[in-house]
Amino acid sequence: MAKAVYLAGPEVFLPNARAILDEKIALTRAAGLVPVAPGDLEFPPTDTQWQLGLAISAIDEKLMRSADAIIANLTPFRGLATDTGTAFELGFMCALGCPVFAYTNVAQTHGERVRDHYGDLCVTDDAGRLRGPDGLAIEDFGFADNLMLHGGVLNRDGAVVIGNAAPGTELTDLTAFREILAIAAARLA
Amino acid sequence: MAKAVYLAGPEVFLPNARAILDEKIALTRAAGLVPVAPGDLEFPPTDTQWQLGLAISAIDEKLMRSADAIIANLTPFRGLATDTGTAFELGFMCALGCPVFAYTNVAQTHGERVRDHYGDLCVTDDAGRLRGPDGLAIEDFGFADNLMLHGGVLNRDGAVVIGNAAPGTELTDLTAFREILAIAAARLA
Numbered sequence: 001m002a003k004a005v006y007l008a009g010p011e012v013f014l015p016n017a018r019a020i021l022d023e024k025i026a027l028t029r030a031a032g033l034v035p036v037a038p039g040d041l042e043f044p045p046t047d048t049q050w051q052l053g054l055a056i057s058a059i060d061e062k063l064m065r066s067a068d069a070i071i072a073n074l075t076p077f078r079g080l081a082t083d084t085g086t087a088f089e090l091g092f093m094c095a096l097g098c099p100v101f102a103y104t105n106v107a108q109t110h111g112e113r114v115r116d117h118y119g120d121l122c123v124t125d126d127a128g129r130l131r132g133p134d135g136l137a138i139e140d141f142g143f144a145d146n147l148m149l150h151g152g153v154l155n156r157d158g159a160v161v162i163g164n165a166a167p168g169t170e171l172t173d174l175t176a177f178r179e180i181l182a183i184a185a186a187r188l189a
Numbered sequence: 190m191a192k193a194v195y196l197a198g199p200e201v202f203l204p205n206a207r208a209i210l211d212e213k214i215a216l217t218r219a220a221g222l223v224p225v226a227p228g229d230l231e232f233p234p235t236d237t238q239w240q241l242g243l244a245i246s247a248i249d250e251k252l253m254r255s256a257d258a259i260i261a262n263l264t265p266f267r268g269l270a271t272d273t274g275t276a277f278e279l280g281f282m283c284a285l286g287c288p289v290f291a292y293t294n295v296a297q298t299h300g301e302r303v304r305d306h307y308g309d310l311c312v313t314d315d316a317g318r319l320r321g322p323d324g325l326a327i328e329d330f331g332f333a334d335n336l337m338l339h340g341g342v343l344n345r346d347g348a349v350v351i352g353n354a355a356p357g358t359e360l361t362d363l364t365a366f367r368e369i370l371a372i373a374a375a376r377l378a
Contacts, residue, residue, distance in 0.1 A: 010325075012326075013325045013326040013328070014324065014325065014326075015314070015320065015324040015325075015326075017326075049329065049330045049331060050330055050331045050332075052330065053330030053331070053332055053336040053339070053340050054336075054340045054343060054344055056336055056340070057336045057337055057339075057340025057341055057344055058340070058344050060337060061283070061337075061341065061344075064284075077325075078268075078269060078270070078303070078321075078323075078325060079267075079268035079269055079270065080267060080268055081267070081268065081270070081272075081273045082273045083270075083335070084270045084271045084273060084276040084334055084335045084337075084338060085276075085335035085336065085337040085338070087273040087274075087276035087277045087280070088276045088277065088279055088280035088283075088335065088337040088338055088341065089280060089337060090277055090280065091276070091277035091278060091279065091280030091281035091284070092280035092281065092283060092284040093284070094250070094277075094281060094284075095253075095280070095281040095282070095283075095284035095285050096284050114267070125204070131204065132267075134267075135203065135204040136199075136202045136203065136204075136266075136267060136360075137201075137202040137203075137204075137206075139202070140238065141238045141239055141241065141242030142238060142239045142242070143239075143242055145273055146272070146273040146274035146277065147242040147243075147245055147246050147274065148246055148249060148250075148273075148274040148277040148278060149273060149274070149277055150242070150246075151242050151243045151245070151246025151247070152246055152250065152277065154243060155243055155246055155247050155250075171325075
């Protein structure tokens with residue numbers, strides 16, 4: 001039976017969220033997998049935004065539990081790092097022991113992005129560790145994001161595809177997604 | 190037997206990481222719980238930073254699996270949102286079915302922070318949804334961070350303490366941590 005893959009990523013926040021999600025869903029189906037995406041289930045009626053948020057969280061967890069694997073989009077979202085909802089979901093699926101796959105549309109590593117962000121303001125501390133002007137250490141393991149994310153995927157024999165989308169298309173380009181999808185499809189076959 | 194609690198948060202990046210972690214560890218022990226913190230185990234010798242990153246990821250996952258519960262520090266880290274490693278770890282412990290607790294030292298909600306960040310550049314789309322000048326929707330459910338994090342805690346009857354640390358002490362103030370620790374200790378007793 002075809003394996004179901006949860007498609008985690010910040011696409012839900014895009015102006016053209018539905019179109020991009022539909023494209024990812026169609027590509028996943030074409031790869032012989034069953035797409036599971038946030039928003040696939042109806043939300044129950046709620047009185048407040050607070051209740052709606054809780055309902056969406058519960059539904060997305062249910063969708064993850066219905067899936068066999070995850071493909072997480074680690075592309076930096078509104079800042080230097082992965083969308084925190086996606087990071088949560090990747091951790092969730094890692095804990096469940098599911099096959100995990102990830103990609104990013106930004107070729108720079110996390111460490112390179114943070115160094116670029118601070119520029120000349122970076123300092124090296126007495127222990128030789130690079131820090132921002134705020135004193136915060138700059139994690140620099142060559143990973144796409146925090147080591148728990150990239151490491152969590154690699155340590156369970158998943159795969160991470162590093163894309164390099166044109167500026168302005170980082171959240172919409174699907175080149176790296178197609179590539180990780182092909183890897184996931186082959187491994188889950 | 191005393192329950193073990195994994196202490197997730199961005200403290201590892203602080204210039205005084207060891208001191209702050211030691212203080213959290215001492216407070217946790219004083220609350221009658223067994224503290225489990227990143228860095229509690231020795232890292233094996235590795236040849237490269239890449240291998241070291243993978244080793245730390247594996248050790249932190251092992252530490253999480255050894256714990257009964259988690260207290261996650263959701264305070265915004267180097268930007269508008271929770272540290273992605275912490276988000277991953279919270280998702281991990283939610284999936285394992287562990288009791289989950291969280292706190293933040295910033296009183297503003299995620300939606301308020303993003304609105305403040307964009308200021309006058311926010312726009313309301315045709316569907317009445319608030320967006321940044323980049324077109325990205327501003328999630329605004331009244332939560333401290335992305336709904337998967339705050340919702341994940343509340344939906345499994347955890348607790349989230351919203352602190353309000355003085356500017357400049359957001360990553361070091363332990364007032365909210367003490368409060369959530371007391372709640373966790375009472376519930377895990």
